[in-house]
Amino acid sequence: MSETHAETAFARKAPVAFVAEGEIPASPPPMNAVGPVKWIRDNLFPGPVNAILTILSLIFIVFVAYEILPWLIDSSWSPAEMSLAGCRAEASGACFAVINERFPQFFFGFYPQDLYWRPSLAFGFLLLALWPVLFESAPRKLLFFSAIYPVLGYWLIWGGTIWGPLAVLAAPVVGWLIYTRLGGLCERLVGEAFGPLMTLIAAVLAVIVWGLFLVIPIDEALSAIAPIALQHVPSAKLGGFLLSLIIGVVGIAASLPFGIALALGRQSNLFIVKALSVGFIEAMRGVPLITLLFVASTLLNYFLPPGTNFDLILRVCIMVTFFASAYMAEVIRGGIAALPKGQYEAADAMGLTYWQSMRLIILPQALKISIPNIVSTFIGLFKDTTLVIVIGLLDPLGLSSAIRADANWNGVVWELYGFIALFFFIFCFGMSRYSQYLERKLRTDHR
Amino acid sequence: MRTTYAIGAITIAGFAAGVASAATLDDVKSAGELKCGVSTGLAGFSSPDADGKWQGFDVEFCRAVAAAVLGDPDKVKFVPTTGKTRFTALASGEVDVLARNTTWTFSRDTDLGFEFVGVNYYDGQGFMVPASLGVTSAKELSGATVCIQTGTTTELNLADYFRANGMEYEPVPIETNAEAQQKYLSEACDAYTTDRSGLAATRATFETPSDHVLLPEIISKEPLGPLVRHGDNEWGDIVRWTLNALISAEELGVTKANAEEMAASSENPEIRRLLGVEGDLGAMIGLDPKWALWAIQANGNYGELFNKNIGPDSPIGLDRGLNALWTDGGILYSPPFR
Amino acid sequence: MTVSATARPEHGFRLSQLIYDTRYRSTTIQVVAMFAFMLAVGWVVNNAIQNLEALGKSFSFSFLFSTSGYDVNQRLLEYSSQSTHGRAAILGILNTLVLALVGCITATILGVLAGVARLSKNWIVARLMTVYVEGFRNVPVLLWIIVITAMVNESMPSPRDYRGVETGAFVFTNRGFYFPEALFSHGLGDLDLGLFKVSLDLMAIIAVLAAGIYAAKRIGRAADVKQAETGVRPRVFWYRVAAIFLPTIALLLFLGFHIGYPELAGFNFKGGTFLRDSFIGLWLALSLYTGAFIAENVRAGIQAVSKGQTEAAYALGLRPSRTMKLVILPQAMRVIVPPLISQYLNLTKNTSLAIAVGYMDATGTLGGITLNQTGREMETLLLLMGFYLIISLSISFVMNVYNERMKLRER
DSSP states (O other): HHHHHHHHHHHHHOOTTTTTOOOOOOOOOGGGGGGHHHHHHHOOOOHHHHHHHHHHHHHHHHHHHHHHHHHHHTTTTSOSSSSSHHHHHHOOOTTTTTHHHHHHHHHHHHGGGGGGGGHHHHHHHHHHHHHHHTTTTTTHHHHHHHHHHHHHHHHHOEESSSSHHHHHHHHHHHHHHHHHHHHHHHHHHHHHTTTTHHHHHHHHHHHIIIIIIIIIHHHHHHHSSSOEEEOOOOOGGGGHHHHHHHHHHHHHHHHHHHHHHHHHHHHHHSSHHHHHHHHHHHHHSSSSSHHHHHHHIIIIGGGOOOTTTOOOOHHHHHHHHHHHHHHHHHHHHHHHHSSOHHHHHHHHHTTHHHHHIIIIIIIIHHHHHHHHHHHHHHHHHHGGGGGGGGGGGOHHHHHHHHHHSSSSGGTTTTHHHHHHHEEEEEEEHHHHHHHHHHHHOOSSSSO | OOHHHHHHHHHHHHHHHHHSSOOOOHHHHHHTTTTEEEEOOTTTTTEEESSSESSHHHHHHHHHHHHHHOOOOTEEEEEEEEEEHHHHHHHTOOOOOEEEEOOOOOOOOSSOEEEEEOOOOEEEEEEEEEGGGGOGGGGGOOOOOEEESSSSSSHHHHHHHHTTTTEEEEEESSSSSHHHHHHTTTTSSEEEEEEEHHHHHHTSSSSSSSEEEEEOOOOOOOEEEEETTTTTTHHHHHHHHHHHHHHHHHHHHHOTTTHHHHHHHOOHHHHHHHTSSSHHHHHHHHTTTTHHHHHHHHHOOHHHHHHHTTTSSSSSOOGGGGGGBBBGOOOOOOOOOO | OOOOSSSOSSSSOOOOOHHHHHHHHHHHHHHHHHHHHHHHHHHHHHHHHHHHHHOOOOOOOOGGGGGGOOSSSSSSSOOTTTBHHHHHEEEEEHHHHHHHHHHHHHHHHHHHHHHHHHHHHHHHHHHHHHHHHHHHHHHOOOHHHHHHOHHHHHHHHHHHHTTSSOOOOEETTTTTEEOOOETTTTOOOEESSSEOOOOOOOOHHHHHHHHHHHHHHHHHHHHHHHHHHHHHOOOOHHHHHHHHHHHHHHHHHHHHHEEEEEEEETTTSSEEEEEEEEHHHHHHHHHHHHHHHHHHHHHHHHHHHHHHHHHHHHTOOOOOHHIIIIIHHHHHHHHHHHHHHHHHHHHHGGGGGGGGOOOOHHHHHHIIIIIHHHOOOHHHHHHHHHHHHHHHHHHHHHHHHHHHHOOOOOO
């Protein structure tokens, strides 16, 4: 380095006309190759077609802004008189007073106002329960909480005694106890060959008997002894986004096990099992949800024993679960199909049985790569909950009609639609961003 | 997996809770609440207020029935129904009584298997048009675009009327009143047709109601009334006589405010029978002797219900018209309480 | 205890083999599954029969042949309130199919444009498309249908505003859009097929057009042959154009073709082709909504083809256009088409939301007014679900055939 320096110093002493003496300072790039000008040139006007597109887009944006902004700005949030007339007297634009007044109704429907904390808490717990499922960084012990969440959430929202939900929660425990403890007894009774099968049957029977005949007496007996209960809130009080969320979450959570079973059934080699699974999946995917909702509201009672009549929201949840499980089955089937054949072959080579290979090798991987699609199925389902309006349930969209039937708010249109759209957008957009994040994280191929 | 168990158990709980017996009265009493089917939203007849409390003419009739049966007007579960789901809701036992401005027709009474217990509002289908249209009679509506609420008798009446008069029209079927109104106001239809009460109710909420006129023609009879399932006559009697009690109360001058006092002091034997001071009318229909008193105390007599929700002083502003008592020139007439 | 499938057991058949022997187990499972399924179906049917009996209802489709009593606004067949419920159902089904068909076409066009535009280098166009795609994907389609129909109603002038105004060939009102229609002053009339009528004019035009296209193909093929023989391709472009259009134009002249313009008459415009506001709202909303999903599929499809493929194709000396046609598109299509077809399926099913804006599709007539007026929930819903199922299964069938054809052959 020093030598070069010396040479330069020498060259300076004896200047040569055509040799540059030193480095010419870099001149700033021309105006059109730097900064905003270059950016605009590259990104907005790279060619004539793009220039036209850009100008059209700008005109469109200006037009929309011109139409909407004055309406938004000259809006009225809390006029003196809480009605459309009150809004009109104050401002010529939007009348957001209706949102202001009906805000809690949009979220909680007709839920008793002093109990709003319960659905809120249930929602908070839902996020907590989803955390370990959706993010691997969460503490694993939380999975236990996720497992009991369905019962907890049910209890928080509908209320009633705690013993009923606890008794339901005990059903699988009872089954498990019988399955693990009664093995020896069964073998002695029916011989070694049928022992394990008998234990399984006994366990399943026990769960069914427990669920069908014991839950209610146990609930009643324990409630009489220790009446730990929340105030019961009937389903008719549910509405608004709370209702959408309940239907959506129940639909997805309940459809997951069904969907896995259906997907395995569809991939199965057993002809009848496969035919039944395919038939169910195609039948559910082949009809619009709206017809299934009609079935829930008008036909489901026909198909149950005479005199049976149960909650409309539960009926809707059942049909939505059927519908969602067909989609879920296809999503999971996609996940299973995406696994390289080597995985199956490796499992076979290890001598694993069908269920072992499914449980230990195939399903964990298939479910993991299916999560983004499960999330998008959920988004779709959540959006579709608005269809319950056709059977008279008051979801946000149904509420908007009911609110407009109030003489005070008759004639409010865009504010309500805008608010509902905004809510769904925030929720679904967040979810879809999350699923994209997952997709990036789970991508293992190196493209 | 646990979710499945939970769902299963909820289902079973639902089964157990919902097994309906033949006697609706027993069901209502054991459940401690009346399940009442109402409209998802029709100004003046049923709509939820900001607190989520249902309000309106039909709603208050339900409260009166609940008061008569259970002694408490608030023990009602309101089940919003659409034009499409209302009959199934009643047939399947999802609701005990349907008070959703439903027209009493032959086929509904017989073929669909329901029992109309009376008429709480005598209505007729009419047309509303903008005054600027210059139309003064429905006969001039040939070629018009007409908004109708679907799922009702109105679309059949409309088809019949236009066919009988040899006119053409363009039907625009709409699910809810709110949407029909929005369509009508944006002039996407020339005329809006539904029951005149509904038209008046809708018009009352316009910014300038005087810009719209109701055409004089009434193209159908629309007796609107509460209905119950066919076959449970005891329950039908209860709902029928609750309605009659409200009408009689108005005729006899018994109001929400003076009902208690009347019961104590009135010398009129009919009032005494009605309010349970004399005779045992309550026992005859399996209710408390004071059932009618409670029903009246819930929201007042028929006239009070009418005036508060849809009468001239309410935002809806309907005249009594046919719905005045027979003594006032209307056709509202309750059989005697004897 | 499990017996290896290859080794013969020494003892005879034992009952436990039904469960533990892999040779018999699958049969056992299937028989049990079948039995359980039959039991469930029997239970449901038995319940339904009992319930219907209790309500005093019969199970019969005779209502389809009774007078409907209501009017339907969009009639592709002759229909009046004196027609039967069955005919109203057919009308609704046709309306559904029309909506689904035009919806799928526009959704594809929109989706492809938006998908490509989202990858555009033009910042503002790409952002605008992102807003479009995310905005439509994340808001319920029912809301979009209602909002767009309401927009048509609120923003367009009503027919009355056109009074005394000279209107052109196209009229846009808040009740729908009117377009010129083709009229024939001495047409051939209709062919009555009993259930419905077929326009002979249309048939004749289709036949002549098809014959013209066939002739044009023959000319093209003759040119191919000549090219193969002599190496010089004769110029046949104009002959082919003439073969297609001249006979058709001649036929149109013969039929007395002229264009009918909409004219204001009374309350509404008369004449011209009329697209109702509800149809436009549904069409736009469904196309835009489904288009947003298709755009994502298209984008994913294009991005799924790795750059190496393009580079390899260039290295082989393929021109960019041929690279696109022979290398990129076939691979991108394999990714795009299956979700595309399931989007078609979704769009078709979403047409059932037409009842929200009063478009009389199958759900509006058969599953709506007919159900309501006759009170036959079971029969109407079964028919309705059967109809949708048939459409969906046909679409799925097409999808499966395509998938089977395009499947990557693994080992």
